[in-house]
């Protein structure tokens with residue numbers, strides 16, 4: 001529970017709004033019923049129930065986009081209703097709403113919700129004792145909204161940047177090992193559900209240490225970038241490439257059958273041989289390939305591809321080895 005609150009900002013805002021809404025509005029609802037102000041009491045009760053159901057929906061389904069939008073609309077409508085029914089003291093409820101809307105839903109929806117709420121109160125007009133007060137309210141509402149927008153926007157940018165840094169290899173721009181672990185898990189579950197075949201390729205540049213030693217690290221870096229560009233130009237957009245570490249890369253290919261995979265690998269091997277160069281000549285690579293088996297774990301799947309890569313290196317490099325060819329039981333030719 002705390003992990004979800006820590007990692008999902010929108011869920012934490014929904015929860016904060018839900019809990020503080022319930023705690024903050026309950027005394028007002030009770031007071032209004034006790035004072036006989038039934039309409040205001042019913043409005044408070046409706047807001048509390050809606051906020052509570054939005055919060056429960058977010059926790060149960062994980063769909064914070066929909067529940068966030070719902071809670072932004074509910075809290076803005078509630079604040080307008082309270083302002084319209086209670087008058088001037090009720091206006092203050094709009095300020096927290098103007099801020100939280102930017103954290104609950106997308107900026108364009110939040111702007112629309114905030115403008116609609118302020119306009120609704122101005123058009124209704126009853127909550128204001130003078131036009132000066134009304135325009136002061138409108139101006140401060142705009143200032144609060146602009147500040148909230150700027151803060152939420154910056155926060156979102158930083159979140160995206162951190163996510164990028166955590167998942168992408170800075171040298172080559174492909175996803176890193178951490179993303180690969182997640183995608184392999186996703187691929188195995190998708191395959192278990194839909195039966196879509198999944199191919200896994202481990203690609204390791206041959207004698208890369210010698211490239212670095214002979215021509216320098218920066219030339220080695222260029223070779224890595226060139227390799228990524230070449231491979232990406234020659235695989236489908238839906239295929240994914242990851243840098244596993246050093247000079248080792250991983251390709252995840254969905255929906256490719258055994259025959260298709262062999263054709264793709266033959267093509268990739270030829271292209272690397274022909275076009276991947278260092279100042280002294282061509283660069284080659286070794287490949288280990290495994291097609292996901294039914295019920296296999298990501299670790300076992302990766303392990304088979306790794307064994308195939310090891311075999312490719314062991315048997316001379318610059319070759320593609322398929323895990324299935326290693327797994328296949330040797331035929332003895334003995335009569336049954």
Ligand SMILES: Nc1nc2c(ncn2[C@@H]2O[C@H](COP(=O)(O)OP(=O)(O)OP(=O)(O)O)[C@@H](O)[C@H]2O)c(=O)[nH]1
Pocket residue numbers: 171204205206207208209210212216217218219220221224245246247313317
């Ligand atoms: N330029 C550059 N080199 C890197 C980077 N990451 C790892 N390396 C180098 O990659 C080399 C890998 O060397 P080895 O593991 O011995 O592999 P290899 O020389 O390719 O030999 P085989 O794989 O057995 O063919 C090491 O020299 C590392 O320093 C990087 O980001 N840039």
